Amino acid sequence: MIGRLNHVAIAVPDLTAAAAQYREMLGANVGDPQDEPDHGVTVVFIDLPNTKIELLYPLGEASPIQGFLDKNPSGGIHHICYEVADIHAARDHLVQGGARVLGGGEPKIGAHGKPVLFLHPKDFNGALIELEEV
Numbered sequence: 001m002i003g004r005l006n007h008v009a010i011a012v013p014d015l016t017a018a019a020a021q022y023r024e025m026l027g028a029n030v031g032d033p034q035d036e037p038d039h040g041v042t043v044v045f046i047d048l049p050n051t052k053i054e055l056l057y058p059l060g061e062a063s064p065i066q067g068f069l070d071k072n073p074s075g076g077i078h079h080i081c082y083e084v085a086d087i088h089a090a091r092d093h094l095v096q097g098g099a100r101v102l103g104g105g106e107p108k109i110g111a112h113g114k115p116v117l118f119l120h121p122k123d124f125n126g127a128l129i130e131l132e133e134v
Protein backbone atom coordinates (compact mmCIF):
# COMPACT_ATOMS: atom_id res chain seq x y z
CA MET A 1 0.00 0.00 0.00
CA ILE A 2 2.69 2.53 0.90
CA GLY A 3 4.92 3.77 -1.88
CA ARG A 4 7.96 6.02 -1.86
CA LEU A 5 9.42 7.74 1.15
CA ASN A 6 8.24 11.30 0.53
CA HIS A 7 10.19 13.00 3.31
CA VAL A 8 11.74 12.78 6.74
CA ALA A 9 10.85 15.69 9.03
CA ILE A 10 13.31 16.94 11.63
CA ALA A 11 12.27 19.37 14.36
CA VAL A 12 15.04 21.90 14.92
CA PRO A 13 15.67 24.45 17.70
CA ASP A 14 17.29 26.99 15.33
CA LEU A 15 15.94 27.00 11.78
CA THR A 16 18.50 29.42 10.36
CA ALA A 17 21.41 27.44 11.79
CA ALA A 18 19.98 24.10 10.65
CA ALA A 19 19.34 25.37 7.10
CA ALA A 20 22.85 26.80 6.92
CA GLN A 21 24.32 23.52 8.16
CA TYR A 22 22.52 21.48 5.49
CA ARG A 23 23.47 24.01 2.81
CA GLU A 24 27.10 24.61 3.77
CA MET A 25 28.31 21.54 5.66
CA LEU A 26 26.23 18.89 3.93
CA GLY A 27 26.10 20.59 0.53
CA ALA A 28 22.35 20.08 0.10
CA ASN A 29 19.85 21.95 -2.05
CA VAL A 30 18.06 23.94 0.67
CA GLY A 31 14.97 26.08 0.04
CA ASP A 32 13.74 29.24 1.75
CA PRO A 33 11.70 29.12 4.97
CA GLN A 34 7.94 28.88 4.42
CA ASP A 35 5.38 29.69 7.10
CA GLU A 36 2.57 27.13 7.34
CA PRO A 37 0.15 28.82 9.78
CA ASP A 38 -2.49 26.07 9.38
CA HIS A 39 0.04 23.56 10.73
CA GLY A 40 1.79 25.78 13.28
CA VAL A 41 5.19 25.37 11.68
CA THR A 42 7.79 27.13 9.60
CA VAL A 43 9.30 24.65 7.15
CA VAL A 44 12.52 24.53 5.16
CA PHE A 45 12.48 21.95 2.37
CA ILE A 46 15.68 20.18 1.39
CA ASP A 47 15.69 18.32 -1.92
CA LEU A 48 17.75 15.16 -2.06
CA PRO A 49 18.04 12.99 -5.17
CA ASN A 50 15.75 10.28 -3.76
CA THR A 51 13.61 12.04 -1.13
CA LYS A 52 13.18 15.27 0.83
CA ILE A 53 14.04 16.47 4.29
CA GLU A 54 11.78 18.95 6.05
CA LEU A 55 13.19 21.08 8.82
CA LEU A 56 10.35 22.03 11.17
CA TYR A 57 10.32 24.98 13.52
CA PRO A 58 7.40 26.13 15.72
CA LEU A 59 5.15 28.91 14.43
CA GLY A 60 2.64 30.52 16.79
CA GLU A 61 1.46 29.73 20.30
CA ALA A 62 -0.08 26.29 19.82
CA SER A 63 2.52 24.74 17.53
CA PRO A 64 2.48 20.93 17.58
CA ILE A 65 6.28 21.05 17.34
CA GLN A 66 6.82 22.99 20.57
CA GLY A 67 6.10 20.08 22.92
CA PHE A 68 8.45 17.87 20.92
CA LEU A 69 11.25 20.44 21.19
CA ASP A 70 10.57 20.86 24.91
CA LYS A 71 11.22 17.12 25.30
CA ASN A 72 14.07 17.10 22.74
CA PRO A 73 15.83 20.46 23.13
CA SER A 74 18.51 19.72 20.56
CA GLY A 75 15.90 18.61 18.00
CA GLY A 76 15.14 15.21 16.56
CA ILE A 77 13.38 13.19 13.89
CA HIS A 78 9.71 14.14 14.20
CA HIS A 79 7.97 12.04 11.52
CA ILE A 80 8.42 10.15 8.30
CA CYS A 81 6.08 10.49 5.34
CA TYR A 82 5.10 7.68 3.00
CA GLU A 83 3.24 8.18 -0.26
CA VAL A 84 -0.09 6.48 -0.92
CA ALA A 85 -2.20 6.49 -4.07
CA ASP A 86 -5.59 6.81 -2.31
CA ILE A 87 -5.55 8.32 1.16
CA HIS A 88 -9.16 7.47 2.01
CA ALA A 89 -8.68 3.82 1.03
CA ALA A 90 -5.43 3.75 3.04
CA ARG A 91 -7.18 5.23 6.07
CA ASP A 92 -10.07 2.78 5.91
CA HIS A 93 -7.66 -0.14 5.61
CA LEU A 94 -5.60 1.07 8.58
CA VAL A 95 -8.59 1.79 10.80
CA GLN A 96 -9.99 -1.65 9.99
CA GLY A 97 -6.65 -3.08 11.12
CA GLY A 98 -6.88 -1.25 14.45
CA ALA A 99 -4.54 1.69 13.78
CA ARG A 100 -5.44 5.11 15.15
CA VAL A 101 -5.55 8.11 12.83
CA LEU A 102 -4.80 11.41 14.57
CA GLY A 103 -7.10 14.43 14.49
CA GLY A 104 -10.46 12.85 13.72
CA GLY A 105 -9.44 10.85 10.69
CA GLU A 106 -10.19 13.30 7.89
CA PRO A 107 -7.25 14.16 5.61
CA LYS A 108 -5.95 17.73 5.76
CA ILE A 109 -4.02 19.61 3.12
CA GLY A 110 -0.33 19.29 3.99
CA ALA A 111 2.74 21.40 3.36
CA HIS A 112 2.94 20.28 -0.29
CA GLY A 113 -0.70 21.08 -1.05
CA LYS A 114 -1.67 17.39 -1.01
CA PRO A 115 -4.00 15.52 1.40
CA VAL A 116 -2.21 14.08 4.44
CA LEU A 117 -3.01 12.02 7.55
CA PHE A 118 -0.97 11.21 10.64
CA LEU A 119 -0.98 7.81 12.36
CA HIS A 120 -0.54 7.33 16.08
CA PRO A 121 3.13 6.59 16.87
CA LYS A 122 2.20 4.04 19.54
CA ASP A 123 0.68 1.89 16.79
CA PHE A 124 3.85 2.05 14.66
CA ASN A 125 6.85 1.25 16.84
CA GLY A 126 7.13 4.75 18.25
CA ALA A 127 7.39 6.46 14.86
CA LEU A 128 4.92 9.19 13.88
CA ILE A 129 3.87 8.36 10.32
CA GLU A 130 2.42 10.82 7.83
CA LEU A 131 0.65 9.52 4.73
CA GLU A 132 0.49 11.79 1.70
CA GLU A 133 -1.66 11.18 -1.33
CA VAL A 134 0.34 11.74 -4.51
Ligand code: CO
Pocket: 007, 009, 054, 079, 081, 130
Ligand atom coordinates in the same frame (compact mmCIF):
# COMPACT_ATOMS: atom_id res chain seq x y z
CO1 CO B 1 5.59 15.98 6.87
